[in-house]
Amino acid sequence: MTLTETQRSSSRRAAVRPPRPLLLTGAVTAAVSVIPLVYLVVRVSEAGLARIVEVLWRQRTLETVATSVSLVIIVVIGCLIIAIPTAWLIARSAIPLRALWLVLVSLPLAIPSYVAAYAWLALFPGMSGFWAAALILTLVSTPYVVLPVTAAFRSADPALEDVARSLGRGPVRAFATTTLPQAWPAAAGGSLLVALYVLSDFGAVALMRVDAFTRVIYASYRASFDRVSAAVLALVLVGLAALLVFAERRMRGRTRRWRVATGTQRTSVPTVLTRAQIAIALIWLGGLAVLALGVPLYSLLSQMIEGARSQVDLAEIAVAAATSLGVSLAGAILAVLLALPVGIMAARYRSRSVRAIETFAYTGHALPAVVVGLSLVFLTLSVVPVAYQTVFVLAFAYAVLFLPKAIGATRSATAAVPPVLEQTARTLGRGPLRAWLETTFRLTLPGIAAGGLLVLLTAMKELPATLMLRPTGLDTLATELWSRTEVAAYGAAAPYAIALVALAAIPAWLLGRAMTRDVDTVVE
Amino acid sequence: MSSVEVRELTAGYGGAPVLEDLDLTVPSGSLAAVLGPSGSGKTTLLRILAGFLRPSVGTITFGDRLMAGAGPGHPHAFVPPEKRRLGIVPQEGALFPHLDVTANVGFGLPRDLRGRSERIDTVLEMVGMREYAHARPHDLSGGQQQRVALARALAPEPELVLLDEPFTALDAGLRERLRAEVRELLVELGTTAILITHDQEEALSTADLVAVMRDGQIVQTGTPAEIYGTPADLGVARFVGDVVELRGHMRGDVVTCPLGDVVVQPGSAAGDGEVVVVLRPEQLRASPADQDSATGVVREASYYGHDSMLRVELPDGSVIPVRIPGGERAPRPGDAVTVSVNGYGRTFPADSR
Numbered sequence A: 001m002t003l004t005e006t007q008r009s010s011s012r013r014a015a016v017r018p019p020r021p022l023l024l025t026g027a028v029t030a031a032v033s034v035i036p037l038v039y040l041v042v043r044v045s046e047a048g049l050a051r052i053v054e055v056l057w058r059q060r061t062l063e064t065v066a067t068s069v070s071l072v073i074i075v076v077i078g079c080l081i082i083a084i085p086t087a088w089l090i091a092r093s094a095i096p097l098r099a100l101w102l103v104l105v106s107l108p109l110a111i112p113s114y115v116a117a118y119a120w121l122a123l124f125p126g127m128s129g130f131w132a133a134a135l136i137l138t139l140v141s142t143p144y145v146v147l148p149v150t151a152a153f154r155s156a157d158p159a160l161e162d163v164a165r166s167l168g169r170g171p172v173r174a175f176a177t178t179t180l181p182q183a184w185p186a187a188a189g190g191s192l193l194v195a196l197y198v199l200s201d202f203g204a205v206a207l208m209r210v211d212a213f214t215r216v217i218y219a220s221y222r223a224s225f226d227r228v229s230a231a232v233l234a235l236v237l238v239g240l241a242a243l244l245v246f247a248e249r250r251m252r253g254r255t256r257r258w259r260v261a262t263g264t265q266r267t268s269v270p271t272v273l274t275r276a277q278i279a280i281a282l283i284w285l286g287g288l289a290v291l292a293l294g295v296p297l298y299s300l301l302s303q304m305i306e307g308a309r310s311q312v313d314l315a316e317i318a319v320a321a322a323t324s325l326g327v328s329l330a331g332a333i334l335a336v337l338l339a340l341p342v343g344i345m346a347a348r349y350r351s352r353s354v355r356a357i358e359t360f361a362y363t364g365h366a367l368p369a370v371v372v373g374l375s376l377v378f379l380t381l382s383v384v385p386v387a388y389q390t391v392f393v394l395a396f397a398y399a400v401l402f403l404p405k406a407i408g409a410t411r412s413a414t415a416a417v418p419p420v421l422e423q424t425a426r427t428l429g430r431g432p433l434r435a436w437l438e439t440t441f442r443l444t445l446p447g448i449a450a451g452g453l454l455v456l457l458t459a460m461k462e463l464p465a466t467l468m469l470r471p472t473g474l475d476t477l478a479t480e481l482w483s484r485t486e487v488a489a490y491g492a493a494a495p496y497a498i499a500l501v502a503l504a505a506i507p508a509w510l511l512g513r514a515m516t517r518d519v520d521t522v523v524e
Numbered sequence B: 001m002s003s004v005e006v007r008e009l010t011a012g013y014g015g016a017p018v019l020e021d022l023d024l025t026v027p028s029g030s031l032a033a034v035l036g037p038s039g040s041g042k043t044t045l046l047r048i049l050a051g052f053l054r055p056s057v058g059t060i061t062f063g064d065r066l067m068a069g070a071g072p073g074h075p076h077a078f079v080p081p082e083k084r085r086l087g088i089v090p091q092e093g094a095l096f097p098h099l100d101v102t103a104n105v106g107f108g109l110p111r112d113l114r115g116r117s118e119r120i121d122t123v124l125e126m127v128g129m130r131e132y133a134h135a136r137p138h139d140l141s142g143g144q145q146q147r148v149a150l151a152r153a154l155a156p157e158p159e160l161v162l163l164d165e166p167f168t169a170l171d172a173g174l175r176e177r178l179r180a181e182v183r184e185l186l187v188e189l190g191t192t193a194i195l196i197t198h199d200q201e202e203a204l205s206t207a208d209l210v211a212v213m214r215d216g217q218i219v220q221t222g223t224p225a226e227i228y229g230t231p232a233d234l235g236v237a238r239f240v241g242d243v244v245e246l247r248g249h250m251r252g253d254v255v256t257c258p259l260g261d262v263v264v265q266p267g268s269a270a271g272d273g274e275v276v277v278v279l280r281p282e283q284l285r286a287s288p289a290d291q292d293s294a295t296g297v298v299r300e301a302s303y304y305g306h307d308s309m310l311r312v313e314l315p316d317g318s319v320i321p322v323r324i325p326g327g328e329r330a331p332r333p334g335d336a337v338t339v340s341v342n343g344y345g346r347t348f349p350a351d352s353r
Helices: A003-014 A018-045 A049-056 A061-092 A097-112 A113-123 A129-142 A144-155 A160-168 A170-199 A204-209 A213-223 A226-252 A275-309 A316-350 A351-362 A369-382 A391-415 A419-427 A432-460 A462-471 A477-486 A490-515 A517-523 B042-050 B101-106 B116-126 B140-154 B172-189 B201-206 B226-230 B235-237
Strands: B006-009 B017-027 B031-035 B057-062 B065-070 B074-078 B086-089 B160-164 B194-199 B208-213 B217-222 B244-251 B254-257 B260-263 B273-279 B282-286 B296-303 B308-312 B321-323 B336-341 B347-350
Touching: A003 B065, A018 A226, A018 A316, A018 A351, A018 A369, A018 A391, A049 A226, A061 A097, A061 A129, A061 A144, A061 A170, A061 A213, A061 A226, A061 A275, A097 A129, A097 A144, A097 A275, A097 A490, A113 A129, A113 A477, A113 A490, A129 A144, A129 A170, A129 A204, A129 A275, A129 A432, A144 A170, A160 A170, A204 A213, A204 A477, A213 A226, A213 A369, A213 A462, A213 B194, A226 A369, A275 A490, A316 A351, A316 A391, A316 A432, A316 A477, A316 A490, A351 A391, A351 B201, A369 A391, A369 A462, A391 A432, A391 A462, A419 A432, A419 B042, A432 A490, A462 A477, A477 A490, B006 B042, B017 B042, B017 B217, B031 B042, B031 B172, B031 B201, B042 B086, B042 B160, B042 B194, B065 B226, B086 B140, B101 B116, B101 B140, B116 B140, B140 B172, B172 B201, B194 B201, B201 B226, B208 B226, B217 B226, B217 B235, B235 B273, B235 B347, B244 B321, B254 B273, B260 B336, B282 B321, B321 B336, B336 B347
Parallel strands: B031 B194, B031 B208, B086 B160, B160 B194
Antiparallel strands: B006 B017, B006 B057, B057 B065, B065 B074, B208 B217, B244 B254, B244 B273, B254 B260, B273 B347, B282 B336, B296 B308, B296 B336, B308 B321
């Protein structure tokens, strides 16, 4: 067995240097993905060091940093406090309706933060400020921690806990010393995702009027007199986000299982709860579901009914949906095309140049949408004024922002197809391109298409970049919801909110599945 | 069908070369095995022959067609895999999962070829898979997948077939049966074939010609009997079967060792003086003896049914394996035995490792 493994790895290692056409197109993708960031750096450096320092030390800047960082910390702590007991109940206890609870805790992923903020505002119009934003962001981002921790609890080897018990630890201490540490990497990884989400979020902080980075940047872009300070703030934001992405990468490498022995692992026996414990557990999970799902859904539906009593302009909604679809489709196609060479190379070749290209192409992952929007506004205004506020620039922004999703899909689809198929096709008379088309491409097409669909759906609910880059008069579902919420026309906004939740449900479902891959099979 | 000539081949993946100054000749129509432990470079050699990798130095020739390297009028010839007219049977078959058996076998045949479907039928018949013509690869067992992979490789009537450990993933009984069938088929078709394997039993039982590879070079080429009976060095001797290694003193064509005087095969590698003498366990016979005349004491006896394996300790402390045929009553641990030698010994310099 070991022998076959070595041989397989050696035949994969064999192809170290990617073919030149692939390398060149990949380099184009990498170059395209760093355009927004590079242009922002150029703009900031033009302002001169003195001006940059002046902006950085301004009272307002420091307050913004403090606000954003505390918001991130509070939300992460909130998520952890909610997530760990929740994950334990789902993964390790004999709670009734386990499978249902797993679905319920992952559903908040389907509620974009600005939709949640809108829903709460519609119920409690007085809500605003730091704690309101913290509450909403905590509720929508808890799944990022619950799902990986649940998976970690499930996959932790129960034998370790048994051994700890046999060595004299009580049930709680045995759990705390064996299973809990195994879940820390998952919890930390999830927390970093939450932190990145909160830092880049625009919708919730803007609607709750919290002066976090994204709102301040957007406001100074709107005011349009202080471009330099907007750009400097954007760079600081990128720096913080990059730090989180870097930390998350490092963390992911460490999410290894603690299992040394080979052979089949026993699944854990769920802990039996007393009646009182079950009651408390159900109140906990139920309360969570009410806050994260019940309140927004109730709010959406009641607004919908109220709105329907006045008038719902179906035609307008259809136009907005079609516009969203059209722009996002352009962005998705562009993203898939750009992702193709990078994803293929990342799966097949591990040279330094490939790794560099992949890293650059993932820039969008660390770029909050507000930053991409701002940079592309500057860029089009001063370099290609013809393109300013055109659909092309908006599609380009989507492609850069969501390119990592498309690359990930292409990469994993390609990696799943053994290279020997393509090689065999070569010996049977096909040239390199035809061999790829007739074997690997045929087999990876569904995966690549799924990646494209994911980009499409994600782009359709994108808000800040769309607000900044859309041509005048172009309205998407997200911008329609936004403009109606801003003027407190909650009833009229409801249909858009519902359409957005329906759209977001698909990528959320996929993400939830990916995060709990082995959980639901065990739970069922 | 063409012969294969590899001359002064050096190749690698950028770092230190994996293959260095390698020569190999496979006559037209023969079934050759390239036998080597993992890491010896045999997979790299296969990739070079198939055209997935360019050699840095050396030439590859199929018959009179130059595949890679310098030739008259071609300073840097390189024929890509699709133009080499070879068939490859990869490990575990590697059938195209999106195509059925017929489409897999027909993959290498031009769409407009006359008699295309007859050809597909013929090769499927050859490998005994005709009734599975419309099955999907994932519905086939491992052995069936290998048969289809062979049919796919043979369909375009290649000049050379490369078999990359095609039997490794199969269970023991099936492996032996399929090996014999494939051998029979390839011999009947007269196709030149190269089998890459790390399994010495597979190489010896399947091929007409065995090339033993080590550290990126071919260390010995010969018939299976030559490789087993007259290994070129101690490493080859150990790699192609069980060995009995003893220290001895060589004089003329007789070596004196703990088993007494053993006649050495003419042309053996070492000269007079201290040598290592190598015997195969089946050359040894152990018979009961009393303490005085015994050559050794049985320390361990393992019964396998068709034979028994003894581990006999000699007076100098070395322990040697001795094979006892199944019908005979095997001595028990503690018994004193006399070990006698049938046939010739092979000697190697005392410092060989």
